[in-house]
Amino acid sequence: MDAFGSYLRERREARRASDRSYSLRQLATRVGIEPSYLSRIERGAESPPSEATIRRLAAELEEDEDVLLALAGKVSSDLQDAIRRRPALFAQLIRQLAELPDHAVLRLVREVRDGDW
Amino acid sequence: MIELRADQMVFTFPEVHAEAALHLDFQRTLRIPDDGKSYPLPPGLGRFPLTHVDDHAAAVPASWVERGGVMMPMFQAEAMWISFQSPSVDDRASYPFLVKIATGKINAVTGEEWRDGANRDPQDYLVVPTQPWLDGYCVEKGKIRQFVAMPLGAGFSAEEQLTGKGEWGGVQVEVYPMKRDVFERRFPKRPPSDRRERLSEMMFGALSAPCAMDAEEDECAASMGLAPGGSMEQEIYDDPFDLADWDLRQRSRCFVHLTNSMVWRAITGSEPPTTPPTAAEYESAGLPWFDWYSEAKAVAGSEKLAGLKSVKEMGKEKGTPALPENQSVTPKNVVTLKGTMVKGQVREW
Structure with missing residues (x-):
């Protein structure tokens, strides 16, 4: 199985x-x-x-x-497209992040910025 | 923290619980007639697009950049509702969240001016997952007035009616999670099945490639505010928990700027969604309206909000008809959704 x-x-x-x-x-x-x-x-x-x-x-x-x-051994097609559009940049980024622990990677997720209101 | 994923705002609190997540989106819908009748819930016609204000900093008013957050397009007199979902944690329960919603910094439940934090007497917030959606201002127990977009400065918005000024506009959202220890006590773990561990074991076996990460004018003319439209049957549910159960130290909040759809095109270069059908067109096609059945207790409405003039009434007072059309309908096909939402129960059409 x-x-x-x-x-x-x-x-x-x-x-x-x-x-x-x-x-x-x-x-x-x-x-x-x-x-x-x-x-x-x-x-x-x-x-x-x-x-x-x-x-x-x-x-x-x-x-x-x-x-x-x-x-299933697949990578989402939108991610594949993103990599194909800027292959050198994303290959480097992924290789550099591959060994980072989850909490360190999480900090790279883009946040919605809250301002002054 | 808040992320944007496929036009949905995802609020997460990794310091409280790794799987605590609230998904919030703004649904396009038809404007119900503003004719004194009370209507069932209209459908969801898909999400409004959302984008970071920072991505268009050079093209939006400076005050928007200062307030931060996200923006979305709405046509004048277009309506919307807000959808809330909290995915199940370890198959035991949805993580509970306290959610405050304001428009133009006027609380949509109490009509009070914005203040951070949560208040129980009267309750100035919603509880998710008890509350799956919010369609408008809570004007009386079991009745709301639909959120309808109007240009800020024209005098229609709840903010302008209550404060005399059109300073803020937009929608403000603030979210707090339940305290972790309270969640564990109220929703104890089911033995055994450590799903995360199991997943991680399987991932190592399945992945040969590295796991990919997420890729990633005039101010008044651009800004929209929300104003009260027609009446609808919807309850705002009483908090079934204690105020002390909420982790009020963990706050996440966001300003959602509403952009006139025509201005949106100029700012972002992308097309806004098309205008939704009218209530009469929708009804003549025989499509469903919705009703939500729950045994949860509802809060009383706000006298302040009940005193607001609807878009139609205000237009009459100003001598300028504010609604492009307002034909009454009699919904025949009303679908009742019940209890906790399960798969297959959708309010989207």
Whole structure:
């Protein structure tokens, strides 16, 4: 069983424990795929689905879509575009940040600035 | 701290809880008729775009840069509502937040002038997730008057009606999280499943590539203020917790500047959203209106806010019709949403 499939199943089952709309069938219908296909993905018998389907699954399960994409071995297309537009700059940035602990990286996230009012 | 993600303001408090996050966005909607009738909740037609004021510092009034925050475009007489969401923490509960909303620095719940901090008597804030959205000014128990954008300086806004001045405009938001120890006591952890640990284990196995990080005129003519529009049925819920449960040392606040949509184009170079349908057009298409059912207790309305003149009344007083159209409708398709929002329950159309 692969990491993406098993994580997906675990999160779905956790939600199903309190909400029956997270059955395999109902979730698959909501994200627009066949229940049998979702079942095979969860069992690792099928490669992870498309980026768009992963995004819909993330939205349904309230999971971070970048994390789910990464588990599927993918990087979000908007991030790929950002890197392609300025490859040298982003390659350098990512390499420099790769080993930093989370709290140090968090400080680099752009904040909305509060002023005087 | 506050970040902008896909036109949503995300308030996080990593020093309180790593997963404490409040998502807030401004929803486009139709303006309900200002005809003395009380309407159900109109739909959400998507988020208004938001951008950092600092990104357009050279093109906006100096006072906007001084106040900081974000800006969004609204057409004159366009309406909006505010959506609040707090994702579930460890599958046990949404992290609770205390949220204060003001327009032109007039509190939307009490009608009082802005002051930092939270007050219980009368309650001058909302509690999320109990309150999933706010559509207007709390004028009486179970009734609000819709937020409608009008040019600042024209005399329509709640701020101008109550203070006689059009100094601030925009929307002000202040957020406080629940204290961490209170959250742990009120919403105890479910054993065992340490999800974060499990995720991190899996990520190491799955990722061969490094994990990518986030890439990233005249002042009065540009500024809009919010004014009270038509009446709507919406309750502002009483705080189910104690005032001492809130971590009032952890404050995060933001000034949201409202830009006339035509000026937005000149400032940002991007197109504002199109104008929403009228209530009559929406109703004739048979689309749904909404009602929110909750057993939570509602707060009383504000006498100050109840005394405000609506955009239509004010226009009549000034002798200038202020609304492009105001046709009454009788909503036939009203969908009731219940309790805590679950998947599939949306107020967007």
